[in-house]
Amino acid sequence: MSELKRILQQITALSDVPDPVVLKRLINELRVSDREPALANQNIQSLIDILRQHPEYADGLASFVLKLIIEYRQIALYTDTGIMSDQGFFNSLRRLIGHRFLPLLPQEDSVVELVGYLFNKRSDERWLANIERDKWDALVELLKVNEQHLDLVATAKNNILNAIIILSYRISGIGLHPDLMESYPQILNYSASFVAQNQEAVLFVNQYRQAHELDTLTDITPEKAVDPAPLLVMLEQCEGIVATVRKRIYKTGISIRLTNMMLRLDQSLQRMRILTELVTDDHQKRDHAVIELVQTLITTANRRYSIGYLIDNNTKLLSRKVTENASRVGEHYISTDKAGYQKMFKKASIGGFVIAFMATIKILAYQLALAPMGRAFVNSMIYGLGFVFIHVIRGTVATKQPAMTAAAIASTISDGSGKKSRQLTKLSELVVDILRTQFIAIMGNVMLAIPVALIISFAWLQYTGAPMIDTTKAEHLLHDLDPFRSLALPHAAIAGVYLFLSGLIAGYYDNLAVYNHVGARIQRHRLLRYVLPKSWLQRLGGFVEANLGAIMGNFLFGVFLGSTATIGFIFGLPIDIRHIAFASANLAHGLFNISADQISWSVILLSILGVALIGIVNLMVSFSLALFVALRSKEVRFFEWGRLTKLVFGHIISHPSDFFWPRDKPMKYARIDSQGHMIFDDTSAQKSGKPLPSNYVVRRLSDVRILPESKQAGAQNAQTSTDIYYANQPKGDHIQPHAPPKKVIDLDDGLVDEELNSVPYANDIQYGKTNNLSADSSAQNQRHRTDQNSADQSMSAPDSKPAGDAKTPLPKPKKPPKLPS
Template sequence: MSELKRILQQITALSDVPDPAVLKRLIDELRVSEKETALANEKIQSLIDILRQHPEYGDGLSSFVLKLIIQYRQISLYTDTGIMSDQGFFNSLRRLIGHRFLPLLPQDDSVVELAGYLFNKRSDEKWLANIEKEKWDELVSLIRVEEKHLDLVATAKNSILNAIIILSYRISGIGLHPDLMESYPQILNYSASFVAQNQEAVLFVNQYRQAHELDSLTDITPEQAVDPAPLLVMVEQCEDIVATVRKRIYKTGISIRLTNMMLRLDQSLQRMRILTALLTESHQNRDRAVIELIQTLITTSNRRYSIGYLIDNNTKLLSRKVTENASRVGEHYISTDRAGYRQMFKKASIGGFVIAFMATLKIITYQLALAPMGRAFLNSMIYGLGFVFIHVIRGTVATKQPAMTAAAIASTISESSGKKSHQLTKLSELIVDILRTQFIAIMGNVMLAIPVALIISFAWLQYTGAPMIGSEKAGHLLHDLDPFHSLALPHAAIAGVYLFLAGLIAGYYDNLAVYNHVGARIQRHRLLKAILPEPWLKRLGGFVEANLGAIMGNFLFGVFLGSTATIGFIFGLPIDIRHIAFASANLAHGLFNLSADQVSWNVILLSILGVALIGMVNLIVSFSLALFVALRSKEVRFFEWGRLTKLIFGHIISHPSDFFWPRDKPMKYARIDSQGHMIFDDSTAVQKGSKAIPSNYVVRRLSDVRVIPKSQQASSQGSQTNTDIHYDNQPKGDAVQPHTSPTKVVDLDDGLVDEELNSSPYTDDIQYDKATKTLNTSNSDNPELTGDEVEPTSLDSKVTGDAKTPLPKPKKPPKLPS
């Protein structure tokens, strides 16, 4: 007899008194290493074969698991597990660091603790992910519950229904939060959607609980299943509104807090769909929801005390905040046609011209006797102010990767329609356009920086009669470009990291300017209003708001470049930076001022090769980091690197000129225009379609007007010929003036009546009597009392039989081994 079969027999025998240790034995038997994908599927197949041969084992396993889980708190599993907490990063970090020194007390009644005990290996999440989807579906379909255990199903379903109500209220709270309304004021027109989904959730829960008779701890199959479609429609409307808010982030900006709220709202809406699927009659949808919930539970239990996971989640939030409001400034590095190609060369040429003077000024300042910090400050100002000046005069610096470029690629991967092969082809073509644009930007910088630097050195020699720098300094400049005998390439990688950070900084400050309305606030500044004319002040505010990201990104990029060598000197580290534009200017100064006996073809070719490799390292490092952050922010997992590389190399072989010269017919991308600008949809169009959100988007109207349901309209037509509109504040009795002629039925609602909306989730309305400290039932217990008839009761006349016993305390779950 196999070990799996022996364990299943024991589980079936102990289904009435479940022991977590027995279930752990089953999981330990199925566990494999994360790299043994085939073995994991073989073991799951063996379990499937046993359950197919012995259906009683499936029922025993299901009742064992249900009875075990019922002893724990389930609602937090459905409402909190896998959904981002609203707790701050530093509070969470302090809590987890404290856990390292003084462990946190486990929550013995939490299902997460049970999952942490059962799946206690770090590799569990990975080998479970290797199991094929078809085997998961087949395994879950074999674990069925027999009718004699329907009380367990009813208990579990009651917890799921309660969780749906809790999630519904949370969704309403987040959707109506002041921060969200302030970022997108138009949401007030659709805010009723968040309230209406709560109404639909309450109605669905009440109808489902009544139809399945869950209050009596049974789970009958009703003649007509309760349709969750109205609830799902409202959930979809909420999702569309969130998508619309996201699409306008470029215009409104976003904060870390709002980013967290939007993510929690997305996750809560998705969890609502999962919980609804758990209750559906469709076996396929229900099984997929069970699998997804189990995987989320295992992931959360393994990572709940992980500092790395906390940092990982919050850096994902930060990257989402930066890339969701991509740089809008005009520093765009994707051109798809000849006009954009020529414009990029023109802007890069302006940058190369200025960089030649910046490199010259930096070389001259080395002759000044300065302290290390003074030199760092001077170099930082030369770089930072120079880059800002280049931007102001509409120039550009090669290899500067804004966050928008990577965000465009992430959008291509995550939002492209069509087959995966078509998606990869589009992505490879986009990368070709990016590389070609980077090539012409580098050429524009280099082709101006080298001749202008040579002219400056020649003019210096002619004007002063002495070379600008000595032969020794010239040799040092050329040595720094040697890719084999210096640290030129590692220093180029450091510059690549700074280029990547500059793109993030630009996106951050662009978002900051929009979110805080910097332009409008500048126009209201008292001092500026006193000294500047109103048109000038308006132009200044608009310029700062539109260019704050580029200004701060360029300036701080210059500070990084200017201070790195000094920091390395202070700490004794061999770190410095190499940037292709400055390397090309230094090449010209070094070769011109080198003594004749030191000049050789070997030195010239080696220096030129060093400049080219520096540019390649700058590009590769900055671009790969920016792409990583963009994919991370959009939670895109991309595993087709091999196929993508093959497509790019195939393009090199078939059309090598596309990497250096624009195509005859430019490619068109969904989110990029011919100048490399991201295309934003400034309408309220929803993400899933081209239709705008209608003004009457909410199905349920929030008013005191209600309509008799269609099921009641037939009976009402015989006794009443007036309109079917009823008002909650309508006068009663003789005060009602009936209409003399039938009128058109106005469908202002979908059939929700007060009795359904205000009904209790349970058949018996439980009330607490403060005087007797007992629980008594409402008048619903007495079917003879109807309408306005109320049975008079008093504390003195209350008999013992009328009071319900206090609710029993839940059983304590079995203590898990430490």
């Protein structure tokens, strides 16, 4: 503690001329290993105790940090740090690879470079994450700035307010982007929300600067605080629109570009909310906003040159794209009740019946004299066309994990589905239902593939008088199933990876079909319109659009299976595939055609064990990868996997039958029905669960506040639903609380409304007092008050610029101290 005191004394003494080296000494003293969370909390507690005993140290540290930060460029910190870049992946990758050979020049006037110098250890992010939230709260609460340093606070607030304006314009640009409008044309009905939030942001910033007199670099406490509620209402409306667009993705499809755009819009809205809370008078919200911003800054500064972090972010983007789109028809692999369980068994039985013939054709194809590439082509066609045929006749192949499963998993841990502990509990129950469904699918495949393969071998022998395969080939088939003397299990793992990839491919083509309107475009094809009747063409277009993902996923899965062995042969690698359904058919052919002196109980039991283990490996690998993608898209942290595993194993111990037989009372999921189909509702906003009202954009009137029940306010009557309550409502029967604004412009009416044409759009969302005056007189009064306030301030401060001007330039900061290399 004595060393901490000495450093704090030095910081207090140097608060007027801050040196980053001294602050780095303090951080080095607090730094511990990321494996010592108790020691990290102990060190922070020691710092808190010293600051409580010596308030002058707390003031010195606060003014030191504030003065140091002000010397650097801050606006990019608020507007860019921690928000997804719109730069392409390959451009960013090329830039970072070039940094390895020829280092990039650091932006020496950026706060990010300062933080990168202070927190230069890779473990900093992890040991800081181990510090308890209450200790962060206590530390931030102690770091208060005295009145003599309010000019520093004013400068910092000016930067924050400028950042709010910049983010507001960016949100408007993204919200009105053509790609977003094409994805969701109805957004035109609510597009004024993105414009109105900008109006609210500018008004809030102007009023805040004027009330706090920030343009004179003082930060007074006004008699009446500037209320951020109208701005927060508009941000909430924008978030509701984004949530609605997300719910329509299964209808409209989504591209990587649009996924990036939606993520940046989400992050920008969240950042704007944090910045608004930074300048409000709610101390608790302000302190939490400081902590969140600091943690984001440290993470970004620590990883700004990391190729792994770039890949990590973009794979999360791909994961989000996969899980946010699901097959509307496709293949479904989740059943929660007995009816769905029985239906899955029937579909798997159809698949097992066909697979027995596919395995037989593949065995017979080996008698053809083919070159390696010819062998790969024949095997790929057998697998691929066979899987597509199974899908067309409504069968299924065991252990397949389509992208819909990942979307279903992600839906149980959505942002609005409750606390993380409850979400993981629900997810563990979904895992049980998925594994049980996969079990019955495997049984359906195996229970049909084995007897049908035996019947085929027996019928071949009876019809031709010779066995279908010789004893050497039969022995080879059984050897390939041996889990101990062959590479059956590693080959099963390779098949599991292919099963997972086929799910991603299915999701990709499902999305492609919807996003590119493949069905409607097929119906407009000139040749097809000439050849086919209109009703047939409509059915063809609908079938292709609904099943393109499943068809391509199955076909390419077959290509993967059929070509792997040939690729291994060409490159001299011991790689091949093993799938439980084909393994069971090969088991039947091998046992029937092997010579009597070679067959024994040990061979039979070992082969059966091999088939079972192949199925387990197929299932676990493909399911684990699908689960990983789903959880990654929701940014579930690594240590939470352990909690999920404990929940699943606890269920195995307590209710093992649930993994093999449907529960008496099936589980119900918010967005998954009993057949495993995703439930989508694009008519409601994410938070309120009610339809978006037609008068979604409301005028901002004076003295507004958000009702606590407004988030749950119904929109059953669109004409009486608003999100704000007017505190100074005039008395009288002709104006009722919650009355909608008189002038609300619907931007989807073709822009031919006489009222819209008569009033400039900039004045359409106009801000004035709540009274009985007309809109024009209210606007004139507003301009008169603004002019009067500007005149009054000009008289009191003749050298200053008009208060409340969002374009008022800030004083140019001094050149920051050069950081040690």
